[in-house]
Amino acid sequence: MFRALVSVLLVISAGPAAAAQLDAASINDAAAPSAKPSRHDQTSASIARLEILLDRAHFSPGEIDGKLGENAQKALVAFADSNGLSFDKVVTTDLWNKLSASSDGAAIVNYEIAEADVKGPFLKKLPAKMEAMKSLPALGYTSPREALAEKFHMSEALLQAINPGQKFDKAGETIAVANVLVSGNPAPAARVEVDKTRQTVMTYDTADKLLAFYPATVGSTEKPTPSGTLKVTAIQKDPTYHYNPKYRFRGVKSKKPFTIRPGPNNPVGSIWINLSAEGYGIHGTANPGKVSKAASHGCVRLTNWDANTLAASVKRGTPVSFVGSQRGT
Structure with missing residues (x-):
C-alpha cells in the first residue's frame, strides 16, 4: 500500500x-x-x-x-x-x-494516420444533455483529432501543439504522438481498490503488490459510491447506456426510461465493468480531461483507455473494495 x-x-x-x-x-x-x-x-x-x-x-x-x-x-x-x-x-x-x-523507446514517435482513423462517422457536436443523445445512431468521436488524441492518451491541445497546422483528416500523413502503445497491459489483478477520498483506482496482485494506478472520478455527495467490497460480475465493451428515471440524475427531466447507443462518447464511454450492486460499475467517459475534476452519478469513472486497461486485468469475481470517505463535489 x-x-x-x-x-x-x-x-x-x-x-x-x-x-x-x-x-x-x-x-x-x-x-x-x-x-x-x-x-x-x-x-x-x-x-x-x-x-x-x-x-x-x-x-x-x-x-x-x-x-x-x-x-x-x-x-x-x-x-x-x-x-x-x-x-x-x-x-x-x-x-x-x-x-x-521502466520502459524503452522515445516518448514521442511518428505515426501514419490510417484509413480507420479518419473514416468516422463523426458527430457534428456531442450534446450536453443525456436526453438529446437518445436519438443519435451512435455516440462516436466528434473529429479525427479527438479519436487520435484518445488513441494515444493525449489531450487534443497537446496533440495539436506538437503537430502545428495539422488537420488530422488525411490517411497516409505522418504525425507525432505519445509512444504509449508499447507497454501492453499490467499483470492480472487479484483485487481492485477504489479510494473515494483520493479519487483513485489501484490493482494489486496476490502478494499485495501494486500493479497499476489510475486517477478516477468516484461518485459525489449527491450520488455516493457504495462502501465495503463488491465483485466484478460482467465486462461489456461498447455498452448501450440505459437510463432509469429512479436514478433522478440532475439535469435529466425524463420520467420514462431511455437508452443511448454505444460509442466512445456514450455517458459510460467505451467499456462497462459491472459490479455486484445494482446500477454501479467502473466505466469510461466522454470527457477524459475531467477525470477526478467533476462528480459522477455514483459510479467510478476513468478515461476510456484506463477503463479498457483495467477491464483487461480483471475478471468475473475479482473483488473491488471501496475505502475512504466520499469526497464532497
Missing part, C-alpha cells in the same frame, strides 16, 4: 523548455523537471515526457497534457512510493532514472 496522497502539492518547474516551442524533439530530449515553483497550468516538455513515462509504467496520469495537474501528481507519488524511493515534492535523480528505466 502506498502512503497517503492527501495534501501533496509538487513544486516542479516547467523550466526553460516551457518557453520554447513544444515539439517531438523537445519532449524526447527533456531532462527531469527542476525544483522551482511553477504554475501547474503551464505546458512543459519535461512534464509531457514525465506523463508518458508514468503511463507506460502503468501509473496513469490520466490525459497526457504536458501540465503538472492533480492526476499527474498523484501518479508520480504512487510510482515513487511503490518503488521505495524518497519523495518530497521534487523529482530526484533516482526517481527520474527509475521512471526512465
